[in-house]
Amino acid sequence: MSIKHIRESLGQVATYFAEHPQDARSQDKPAVAVLESGLRCRADGPNGATLVSDMPAPVGGNASAPTPGWFLRAALANCDATVIAMRAAQLGIVLSRLEVTVGSESDNRGLFGVAESIPPGPLSMRVNVRIAAEDASAQQLHELVEWAEKHSPVSDAVRRAVPVTTEVTVG
Missing domain, CATH: 3.30.300.20 (K homology (KH) domain)
Known part of the structure; x- marks a missing residue:
């Protein structure tokens, strides 16, 4: 995206929320974490987003993810x-x-x-x-x-x- 496009988009959103403050507050998309195995967890979010975490081996994890x-x-x-x-x-x-x-x-x-x-x-x-x-x-x-x-x-x-x-x- 160009700097001009970003600037114009931000300006439009800011103007809209200034004129419609009731629309500015919203529920954020939840992250749902499930235990896959051991200490490895997977969080799923909107549009197929996935985040996987694990713990280091010294604490019982497999260090398979951050x-x-x-x-x-x-x-x-x-x-x-x-x-x-x-x-x-x-x-x-x-x-x-x-x-x-x-x-x-x-x-x-x-x-x-x-x-x-x-x-x-x-x-x-x-x-x-x-x-x-x-x-x-x-x-x-x-x-x-x-x-x-x-x-x-x-x-x-x-x-x-x-x-x-x-x-x-x-x-």
Whole structure:
């Protein structure tokens, strides 16, 4: 897609939601995960989308696919990159390079219940953005990334406490 097409599409959607705020809220497409075997799980989504995860051999998995934690980092990296590219298109900035790397630090004692005071998820996450554009200053690119970080849905989900409810059906 061309930058012009992206800019026009985003403008149309933003205008529509500004004029029809009641239509902006929607139910996101669910992901349905099933245990395939051992610790290998497959999540199915819309339009035939499939995501397979597994755990490393030392914890009983077969290491046949990335871990769910890696997919979390990949989702953040992809979402941030997408929102940066969207915002660049809105501003008419042609990116010559965009690379988003997400890393994290975890304490595995939390996952295995070794110490209840330690959370099972990441203790911290790092986002590194490498970006370049011939038609934008360093300041403009920093502002672009800042704006995108504030508007990235996955970034928001990992930074803000999102209410989660769990229902269990037995049988």
